[in-house]
Amino acid sequence: MTRPELRIRTDRFVSNIHAVRDRIAPSELMVVLKDDAYGHGLDWAVEAARDAGVLWYGTYDVAGGVATRRVLGDDGRIFAWVTSTDAEIDEALARGIDLGVGSQEYLARIVARARERGATARIHLKIDTGLHRNGLLPEEWPQATDEVRRAEADGHVLLVGIWSHLAEASDPEDDEAQTAFLEAVRIVEASGATPEALHLTASAASWWRPELRGTVSRIGAFCYGIRSADGPDIPGVAPVAELVATVVGIEEDAAEISIGSFDGIPSTLVGAEVGTDAGTRALQSIRATTSLVAGWPGMRVGDPVWLFGAGEHGESSATTLAERIDTVGEEILTRLTPRVRRVIVD
Template structure:
């Protein structure tokens, strides 16, 4: 049985990046790389984004940041924002990966490791603006800034960014989050130089709320052509990846394709629309290693069926599939197993 394939288009990725950059300018794009670049492959994503002129990369964890640095060499800026171990801090400092800091305890560990290695740490200090996904409380912001500036004076640290996450629960709550964020930036500016990298918004808010953007915008899903669940289509954005499987049998007029739940396709997606050589058809059943698609005239073993993608043959996008089962398009992509071959196209 042939293996299913995830076809990944470098040209579509580059076009999406251009569309995002035009949309958010003059804010700089930080391409987010979490979950192995949303299942597309981190090394490929970094190389393609670099060739498209991207300067900022959001790696989430240090290990991904190290891999991004391997691809980028001496170019580009990388931010790893998850709280990390001392060993990971050391790796980040050696690889010139910026660190996101959301607690005084983590800040102190970074300063201690920078002192030990005699390397200056570059940090982005996070203010909690209401999401409560770590971050310094406004009540502790000033006292932590005292420690930051002391470490800067000692040559152990450079405050290069201030950032936060939006809850994106309502416009009013996001407006209040921006107020708290800008106040934190103002207070930081009273204690020393204001960092160049100010970033509050991720994909959705960066796209739809230009007044909330900072000097940098963290955007992941949209760069890969994955729109927000229940959200509108995005001008100039197309899915970068499409998932295909070949027909392995014809049974009672229906096509049996070589992909199933063991490959990461939720069995609850039965009933969705997939693309065939003769246009869209219903995906009738998802079994362990195969699935059954409503047949078409002339269907034959070896025909390619597209489970999701940009819609060239009538298939739905990953996000449209996700909406059927109350999740997000990223999950449809990232749950695919290693049996699905990743094939990069120009």
């Protein structure tokens, strides 16, 4: 078979989860599963994380939460953070999925759907701490808190979390965001019980800035071994996936490999170093379904070439490739098309 393969290492994923949990303790790990688990496959990621003892799972939308619940069964907590339709709210209520709430309009719809269904919605209220990616403004927060407490008294909602997003643009800006977040927590605490899940940080801030962590830390990229663009390597964490293509032809002093732009490889990656059994070689051109790599002595049809991975054959990481074209490692993974076969390696 000549189709390219994304080889996914379960043992590395589990090892990364353990490294992250050790680093952030006593904060609880929420493994983020957005974009089909960063292109690795949601079902595989949920099964592996569940077997590693993970209790919290973060999905972008309710559909991802429903898929996660299908794998988890009745166990585990699932958090879906994007604003949803009424039909999706109903799905979340039926499947026991926590909802991230960043507007009073969305809060009102959740309360109405829960009242109509005779259910109790578990919600995480979001304060906008400066990123302006959804979230209640500080001036809206006291009124929203009052509305939540009234709905709690009526049995329609349960406030189980307070959360936000960090810009991670600079330490001073993140400090200001934490100040706004803690003020929002203080207001909620003054009105009743403190929610169990307080979560402000994602991968980078959770790892490098312990003072910003809450009771829960949402971590996606680092669990999959994807470091931040322009960021340092993460001790004890390794890339979970490696992208491998096969030599399908020899053209003078170059090897033609079975991957191209139709597979999701950006044409702007020409010049990047890839790995071979003979060491690193330059990626010379990217065509529709094949590419050319600088040749090596004794190269043959059927030889493997590593586009990215853990560096065991001289290849770059996905993030190192991404930095060449001013993007992030997640994009290199998530843009791969279904023609790239996903192969799970235990």
